[in-house]
Amino acid sequence: MVMLFIDHLPIWALFIVTVILALVFIEIGFRLGRFRRKRSDQEQPAPVGAMVGATLGLLAFTLAFTFGMAASRHDARKQLVLDEANAVAATFLRSQLLPQPYRDEIQNLLREYVDVRLEAVANPEKLAAGIARSGELHRLLWKQTVIVAEKHPTPINGLFITSLNMVIDLHAKRITASTRNRIPPTIWIALYMVAFLAMMAVGYHTGLSGSRRSIAALFQALAFSAVLMLIADLDTPQEGLLKVGQEAMTDVQTMMQTSWR
Numbered sequence: 001m002v003m004l005f006i007d008h009l010p011i012w013a014l015f016i017v018t019v020i021l022a023l024v025f026i027e028i029g030f031r032l033g034r035f036r037r038k039r040s041d042q043e044q045p046a047p048v049g050a051m052v053g054a055t056l057g058l059l060a061f062t063l064a065f066t067f068g069m070a071a072s073r074h075d076a077r078k079q080l081v082l083d084e085a086n087a088v089a090a091t092f093l094r095s096q097l098l099p100q101p102y103r104d105e106i107q108n109l110l111r112e113y114v115d116v117r118l119e120a121v122a123n124p125e126k127l128a129a130g131i132a133r134s135g136e137l138h139r140l141l142w143k144q145t146v147i148v149a150e151k152h153p154t155p156i157n158g159l160f161i162t163s164l165n166m167v168i169d170l171h172a173k174r175i176t177a178s179t180r181n182r183i184p185p186t187i188w189i190a191l192y193m194v195a196f197l198a199m200m201a202v203g204y205h206t207g208l209s210g211s212r213r214s215i216a217a218l219f220q221a222l223a224f225s226a227v228l229m230l231i232a233d234l235d236t237p238q239e240g241l242l243k244v245g246q247e248a249m250t251d252v253q254t255m256m257q258t259s260w261r
Contacts, residue, residue, distance in 0.1 A: 011241070015229040022199045022221035029200035033207025048208055052201045059198040062191050063227055069183055070234035077177050077237055077244045084170040085248035088114060091163040092256055097156045102148045106141060107256070113137045113167075114253045121246055131175060138168050178237045178244075195224060 009017065088110060095106045113134065120130025145164060149157050202220065206213070233242045 011229055011233050011236075014232055015225050018225040018228050019221050021196065022224055023218065025196040025199040026203035026217045026221065029203025029205075030207040030213060031203075032200075033204035033209075035207075036204075037208050048201075048205050052198075052205045055194075055198045055201045059194050059224075062194050063224075063231075066183060066187060066191055067227065067231050067234075069187075070231045073177065073181060074234045074237070074242065074244070076181075077174070080170060080174045080177055081244055081246060082248045084117075084167065084174060085252045087163060087166040087170050088249075089252045089255065091160065091167050092252070094156070094160040094163055098148055098160060099152055102144050106144050109137055109141050109144070111253075111256045113141075114249060114256060118246055118249055118253060121244075127179075134171055138171070142168075183231075183235045191228075195228075199224075 092107060092110050095103055095110065098106060116130050116133050116137065120127050120134075141164060145157075145161055149161065199221065203217065206217075230242075237244055
C-alpha cells in the first residue's frame with residue numbers, strides 16, 4: 001500500500017502532501033500542548049524540550065539511514081549500467097570472430113537489444129514491453145549461439161558464450177535493482193511515523209511553553225519534506241529528476257551503428 005502510494009504520486013505531489021501533513025501534525029501538537037498548559041500546571045516545558053530533542057535526533061538518524069540506503073542503491077544502478085554496456089560491447093566485438101551467416105544475425109540482435117534497453121529507460125510506460133522483448137532477444141541470441149557452438153566448436157566461441165552469459169546475467173541484475181530492490185514499505189512507514197510524531201512533539205512543546213505559532217514550523221516542514229522527496233526520487237529510478245545516466249549504453253549503440261558495420 002505504501003509503495004503504491006509513493007509510486008503513483010509524482011515527486012512534486014509527494015512533497016506537497018508531506019508538507020501539508022507535517023504542518024497538520026505540528027498544529028495538532030500545538031493545540032494539545034496549549035490545552036495541557038491550561039488544564040495542568042504540573043507539566044513543565046523544560047523536560048518536554050529534552051524529549052522533543054531526543055525525538056528529533058531519532059528522526060535525523062532514521063532519515064540518514066534511509067537516505068544512505070537509497071543513495072547506495074542508486075550508485076549500484078549506475079554501476080550496473082556501465083557493467084552491462086561493457087558486457088554488450090565485448091559480446092559485439094567477439095561476435096566479429098564468428099562465422100557467417102551467424103555473425104550478422106547475432107550482431108543485428110545485439111543492436112536491437114541496445115535499442116530496446118535505451119527505449120525502455122527513456123519511456124517508463126514502455127518498460128514492461130522492453131523487458132519482455134529483451135527476454136525474447138536473449139532466447140534468439142542463445143539459439144544462434146547454440147547453433148554456432150555445435151557446428152564450429154572452437155575456443156573463440158567459448159569467449160563469445162562467456163560474454164553473452166554476462167549480458168544475460170547483468171540484465172537480470174538491472175531489472176532487480178530498478179524494479180524490485182527498493183526501500184521496503186516497513187521502513188517508509190516507520191520513517192513517516194517517526195517524522196510526524198516528531199512534528200507533533202515540536203508543536204506540543206511550543207503550545208506547552210505558551211509561545212505563539214512560529215513560521216519556523218513551516219521551514220521545518222519544508223526541510224523535512226525536501227529530504228523525503230530526495231529519498232523518494234533516489235528510490236524511483238523510472239521517475240523524478242535523479243535518473244541513472246545511460247551514456248555508456250549510448251556510446252555502445254553508436255559504436256555498433258557506425259564503426260563496426
